[in-house]
Amino acid sequence: MREFSANLGFLWTDRPLPDAIRAAKAAGFAAVECHFPYDTPAAETRAALLETGLRMMTLNTRPGGTGDFGLLALKDREAEARAAIDEAFAYALATDTRAVHLMAGKHGDDATYHANLAYACDSAPPGMTLLIEAINRWHVPDYHLNTTAQAVDTLKTLNRPNLKLMFDCYHVGRTEPEVFNDVDTLRPLIGHIQIAAVPDRSAPDHGSVDYVTLLPRLNWPGPIGAEYKPNGPTDASLDWLPRLSAC
Incomplete structure (x- = not known):
């Protein structure tokens, strides 16, 4: 039975995070993940996770200011980026979250990005996985990391065992579907997988990526992240879950 993680950045956004965690449990998800949970005290999030028996798979570093979409690659903002890294690690430790996605930001440079990634790798709690994600140029124009090849080069340059690839099938499918042909080669570099329909990012039951095959x-x-935008109430969008759980 394949397991899935409900991404609460997009699912059940009409309710507080602890209630969204409870809704994910009731719907049959094996885990949850977040974008930016920081407005909810970590103790409340942890209590809901303990109550439901779900694990938090991932959370993101803060996105920065309007239009930044992350901080790690932004020159002259290293202090802000490292404060966001420290904050994410503290929240992850308090909630027993398994991985942290380190958001690069827009209009960055490699030297700054690599230095901040090295800081994160050196200061991460033992056993925590750190993730970088290539975000397609249509979704976030000017994002510093926008191809899988760039992400792989970054991983090889840093060469840190706790730094892995967030393999988001939606982003890959939008602009570089040929990467799916090489997924066996990428497999050792992957730290987490996410899915959504391509190209509309709704429930993963249609579109150009056939998840039953992939x-x-x-x-x-482990659980695969369901990071999609439902067309209406989340509970009405879950017909895909039993079908993909069985594939």
Whole structure:
């Protein structure tokens, strides 16, 4: 039985985070993940996770100011970026979150990005996975990391065992679907997988990526992130869940 993680950045956004965690449990998800949970005290999030028995798979570093979409690659903002890293690690530790997505930001440079990634790798709590994600240029124009090849080069340059690839099938499918042909090669670099329909980012039951075929190829042992935008109430968008759980 394949397991999925409900991304609460997009799902059940009409309710507080602890209630969204409870809704994910009731819907049959095996885990949850977040974008920016910082407005909810970590103790409340942890209490809901303990109550439901769900694990928090990932959370993101703060996106910065309007239009930044992350901080790690932004020159002359290293102090702000490292404060966001420290904050994310503290929240992750308090909620027993397994991984942190380190958001690069827009209009960045490699030297700043690599220095901040190295800081994160050196200061991460033991056992925590750090993630970088290539975000397609249509979704976030000018994002510093916008291809899988760039992400792989970054991982190889840093060469840190706790730094991995967030393999988001939506972003790959939008602009570089040929990457799916090489997924076996990428597999050792992957730290988490997310899915959504391509190209509209709604529920993963249609579109140009056939998850019934792809997910068995990925052979991922843990929960796969359902990071999609439902067209209406989340509960009405879940017909895909039993079908993909069985594939």
